[in-house]
Amino acid sequence: MKFHVVGSGISGSAAARLLADAGHHVEIWETRSQTGGNCHDERINGVTVHRYGPHLFHTNDRAVWEFLSRFTAWTDYRHKVMADTALGRISIPYSKVTERQIGHALTDEEIRDLIFAEYSEKQWGVPWKELPAAITGRVPTRRDNDDDRYFTDEFQGQPACGYAAMFSNMLDGIPVRLGVNPDEWRRHRKPGDRVIYTGKIDDYFDCVHGPLPYRSLRFEHEWSPDRLPHPVINQCNRLPYTRIYDHAWFSGETPPHTLVTREYPLAHEAGNDPYYPVPFGDGMAIYQKYRALATAEMGTVFLGRLATYSYLDMWMAVAQAFSKLRPFLPMQQTTKNP
Ligand code: UDP
Secondary structure (H helix, E strand, O other): OEEEEEOOOHHHHHHHHHHHHOOOEEEEEOOOOOOOHHHOEEEEOOEEEEOOOOOOEEEOOHHHHHHHOOOOOEOOOOOOEEEEEOOEEEEEOEOHHHHHHHOOOOOHHHHHHHHHHHHHHHHHOOOHHHOOHHHHOOOOOEOOOOOOOOOOOOEEEOEOOOHHHHHHHHOOOOOEEOOOOOOHHHHHOOOOOEEEEOOOHHHHOOOOOOOOOEEEEEEEEEEEOOOOOOOEEEEOOOOOOOEEEEOHHHHOOOOOOEEEEEEEEEEOOOOOOOOEEOOOOHHHHHHHHHHHHHHHOOOEEEOHHHHOOOOOOHHHHHHHHHHHOHHHOOHHHHOOOO
16 A cells, blocks of 8 residues: 655654555655654754754653664663742752752642743743643642652653664655655645645645644754753743753763753744644634544544644654554554554
């Protein structure tokens, strides 16, 4: 069977590999000049730069871990995040470590006000109270132990040679058309061909129900002779950016300089990239209309953050590819997944 895979981020690339391994004829259509979507990283001045924001891999799903481990070795990086708050710089999520840094225990409400309220308002453009559990539940309010890692998953690490190398290995032998127009694949689709679509779902349907809201990011980069003392420092305060980070931490490199980036959230519009779906307010209602169209669309599988309008982590995107492509794969490739 012939599959056109639209987009080569983690969803499209995982799908392409699974389908090619199953003996299907796969061709990838990518508008950017490189694969990897927003996971893409690149070496600049001796530093591995996360061009589209920090990507830290973690999962409890052994099958996802084993699948990606075919394409990369992993470092033993364990992600830790500090936050600049009204009570000073503290470790998050709130744990016993945080409690000692502050000098006393906080109630759940105090934690929310300190860590989540201002950050979320900047990130999503709405008050914390209006956010659904799908977003607020991503970061635990409190941890009653000394674990100061950001993620507690069993499998964690960074691709030893970077994400770009991992994607290049994953796509080995699969034809990729880079730098194409967003609709190029439509001209090449023949009757009977299948499509794996990972772009914005509203674009797929020519925005017939109006544009879906997405949040975007603007990055301010600065080369610095000084390393930051922590990989990521969240700004739970009134500064206009949400976090500042030092790229060299993620790869464990020790260059004589580093790239420091400040991240500013903003609404997605023509000219910037969509990063996050906005699954509350109008967003969800509009998405339901596109979802109904998608369900009736024969021959296309919608995958990933933009096409399923959900806040997927990297591992979730791979697990979703396993599960949604099951009808096209031999049994043993997906049996271990949900
Ligand atoms: N969040 C927050 N303060 C923080 C960290 C996270 O309020 O210091 C909230 C915020 O709403 C954010 C969500 O939790 O969008 C998820 O955070 P996560 O670190 O998973 O965001 P990502 O790295 O995916 O942008």
